[in-house]
Amino acid sequence: PLPVCFRQFLNLLIYRLGTMYNPKLSNPEPSENNPLSSSDSENNPLSSSDSENNPLSSSDSENSNVLSSSSAPENGFKEKKIEMITDCKWKKIGNYNLGLVPVQDSEGKYTYLDDRGIVKWDKKFDAARDFSDDGYALVNENGAFRYIDINGNYLKNMKFDNAGGFYNGYAIIRDRGVFKFIDKKGEIVERKEWEDLDYFSENLAAVQIKNLWGFINNNGDLIIDSVWEDVKLKDNKEYNKDYDKDRKWGFSNGLAAVKRNGKWGFINTSGEVVIEYVWDDVYSFNEETAVVKKRKLDKNQYGLIDKKGNLIMEVKYDEIWSCYEGMCKFLLNGEYGFYDVENKKELTSRWFEAKFYSNEYAPVKNADKEWLFIDKEGNENKKLGRWNDAYIFIGGIAVVGEINEGRWVYYLIDLQGQKVYQSKNPIHYAFWFTSKENYYSVEDSISRKYGILKYDS
Numbered sequence: 001p002l003p004v005c006f007r008q009f010l011n012l013l014i015y016r017l018g019t020m021y022n023p024k025l026s027n028p029e030p031s032e033n034n035p036l037s038s039s040d041s042e043n044n045p046l047s048s049s050d051s052e053n054n055p056l057s058s059s060d061s062e063n064s065n066v067l068s069s070s071s072a073p074e075n076g077f078k079e080k081k082i083e084m085i086t087d088c089k090w091k092k093i094g095n096y097n098l099g100l101v102p103v104q105d106s107e108g109k110y111t112y113l114d115d116r117g118i119v120k121w122d123k124k125f126d127a128a129r130d131f132s133d134d135g136y137a138l139v140n141e142n143g144a145f146r147y148i149d150i151n152g153n154y155l156k157n158m159k160f161d162n163a164g165g166f167y168n169g170y171a172i173i174r175d176r177g178v179f180k181f182i183d184k185k186g187e188i189v190e191r192k193e194w195e196d197l198d199y200f201s202e203n204l205a206a207v208q209i210k211n212l213w214g215f216i217n218n219n220g221d222l223i224i225d226s227v228w229e230d231v232k233l234k235d236n237k238e239y240n241k242d243y244d245k246d247r248k249w250g251f252s253n254g255l256a257a258v259k260r261n262g263k264w265g266f267i268n269t270s271g272e273v274v275i276e277y278v279w280d281d282v283y284s285f286n287e288e289t290a291v292v293k294k295r296k297l298d299k300n301q302y303g304l305i306d307k308k309g310n311l312i313m314e315v316k317y318d319e320i321w322s323c324y325e326g327m328c329k330f331l332l333n334g335e336y337g338f339y340d341v342e343n344k345k346e347l348t349s350r351w352f353e354a355k356f357y358s359n360e361y362a363p364v365k366n367a368d369k370e371w372l373f374i375d376k377e378g379n380e381n382k383k384l385g386r387w388n389d390a391y392i393f394i395g396g397i398a399v400v401g402e403i404n405e406g407r408w409v410y411y412l413i414d415l416q417g418q419k420v421y422q423s424k425n426p427i428h429y430a431f432w433f434t435s436k437e438n439y440y441s442v443e444d445s446i447s448r449k450y451g452i453l454k455y456d457s
Contacts, residue, residue, distance in 0.1 A: 002365045048222035081456035082421050085117030088428070088444035088451035091280075095130045096435030098150050101452070102128040102137070110139070115439075117452055121152045134166035134184055144340055147171070147182075156186035168200040169218075181205075181220070189220045198233045201250035204269060211256070215250075215271070230259035231283055253285035255307060266309075275322035287323040289341060304328060304339070313339055327357040327376060338362065340376065347378035359393035359415060371400070383417040397455065399440075401430070412440075412455065421455065 073237040086103075094102035099115045110128035112120045127140040136147040136155060144159035147166070162174040168183045170189075179197050181189040196208035204215045207226065214226030232249045250256055255266040255274065265277035266285075280300075281293040285307065292303050294315050303315035304323075313320065319331040328339040336354035338347045353365035361373040361381060371390035373381045389401035389408075393415065410423040410430050423431060423442070431442040431453060440453040 009353070046190070076322040083456070084442070084451055084455045085115075085454050086113060086452045088447060088449045090441060090450045093434060093450045093452065094128070096439050097133065098135065100131050100137075100150060101434065101439070102130060111451070112137075115454075117454075123148075123152060129165050132166040134169055135213075136166050136171075136184070138163055138165045138171070145173075155182075155184075158182075158186055164199075165226045168203075170200050170205075172197065172199065185265075191220055198231070198250060201252065202254070202269065203250050204256075206233065206250055215256070224269075228258040228260055231263075232257045232282075249284065253288055253307065255285050255290075257282045257284055257290075264292075274307075275305070283322065287326065287341070289323050290321045291322065291329070302330075304341075312341060312344070321356070325357040325360065325376075327362065329354055329356060329362075336364070349374070349378040355390075355392050357392075359396060361393055361415075363390040363392060365400070373398075381417075384413065385417055391432070395438065397438070399430075399432055421453070 090103040092104035100112045104110050109124040114120050125139040129138045131137040145163040145167040147155035160173045164172045193209050194207050198206040205280050209226040212226040213228045213231045215224035228263045260277045263277035264279045264282040266275035279292045280295050286302045302320040304313035315331050317330045326341050335350035337350050351364040355363045370386040372386045373384040387400040388403050391399040396415050411419045412421040428442050431440040435440045438455040442451045442453045
């Protein structure tokens with residue numbers, strides 16, 4: 001299986017694209033000969049805050065320099081400002097949000113860096129998560145879970161046995177074994193009848209009452225009766241559980257997946273059944289479509305439906321992934337392809353491996369095990385080159401890699417195929433996005449520690 005570092009790498013990219021949950025996304029196809037496909041958990045660049053996230057120092061003193069094409073114009077590098085804002089000295093690095101990123105030092109303690117790579121506070125924690133858009137990060141200090149804001153202040157000095165991060169204005173805490181909501185003011189929302197609960201999405205949250213699920217509003221009032229056997233859950237209530245920030249749960253695109261009599265269907269925000277309970281499994285809606293599963297002849301087969309329950313893609317595929325930019329990746333008879341939802345057609349080309357569309361292109365691997373980029377007609381964009389490894393474009397930049405004299409060298413390229421950064425082989429041999437703001441984690445192949453590269457586009 002692909003190591004945690006690349007699972008989170010892909011998860012982060014998908015999160016920034018606003019995708020839905022699909023279990024297949026958490027186990028993308030491995031890239032052959034990729035040096036990061038080691039099972040060594042110390043290579044995990046992401047902070048343990050989400051059981052998937054990521055501080056000793058590299059001897060390469062040049063890492064902190066500002067780099068640009070002026071230093072190597074003969075290599076065809078485009079004039080850009082590239083800066084290592086912190087050397088490769090961190091055991092783990094999380095993801096930037098609100099100008100802060102959690103990092104783990106050589107002693108195993110966590111702290112936060114600002115957008116210049118400077119330690120923000122003297123505070124150190126036993127564990128730390130990324131900041132949420134709600135303005136708080138979840139930290140563990142001396143065995144207690146607390147929330148800290150971007151100024152380093154604790155939320156009402158409250159401490160909890162266990163807790164999850166904020167999302168859509170609320171976090172879920174566990175207090176003396178009971179799950180409760182807490183809002184950004186530190187106010188607790190609870191009901192004694194709640195046996196379990198989940199995060200808010202589209203102003204509704206799933207709760208379990210007498211072993212059946214319903215939905216409440218922001219005031220805690222039950223507005224959709226608890227009558228369902230199961231619902232799709234975020235499952236991020238406890239700090240020490242694996243959690244997937246990309247996963248869609250509850251309501252998405254106005255519909256929620258619910259289960260009755262062993263089959264899945266969808267309801268709207270009024271609790272009305274709009275897609276009948278006929279599916280063996282479903283995944284929440286994304287880009288107005290949802291992946292559905294049926295068991296046929298002892299084999300799982302997948303299709304794609306619209307919000308009325310009409311089939312867009314026939315239930316015949318070995319796997320289907322969520323749609324990105326109107327294009328759905330599928331697997332059929334051992335080959336990968338894409339379906340164009342708007343034009344209701346499959347692209348004719350098939351591939352040995354494939355990733356997802358972003359910025360109008362998808363990286364795919366051909367039979368010669370070369371990675372290349374195709375447009376939405378399935379045609380190769382030759383100016384983007386062919387590589388031994390390649391990842392999707394985000395913000396007009398993609399990570400690509402090649403084997404040079406037996407060593408891996410990674411680059412950042414833009415949509416014109418221009419290289420804007422080259423890893424310092426053999427010191428830096430891989431890097432990937434840590435946020436939507438042009439920050440990258442960089443790994444030192446000797447110390448196996450991580451630094452942060454800032455790219456000024």
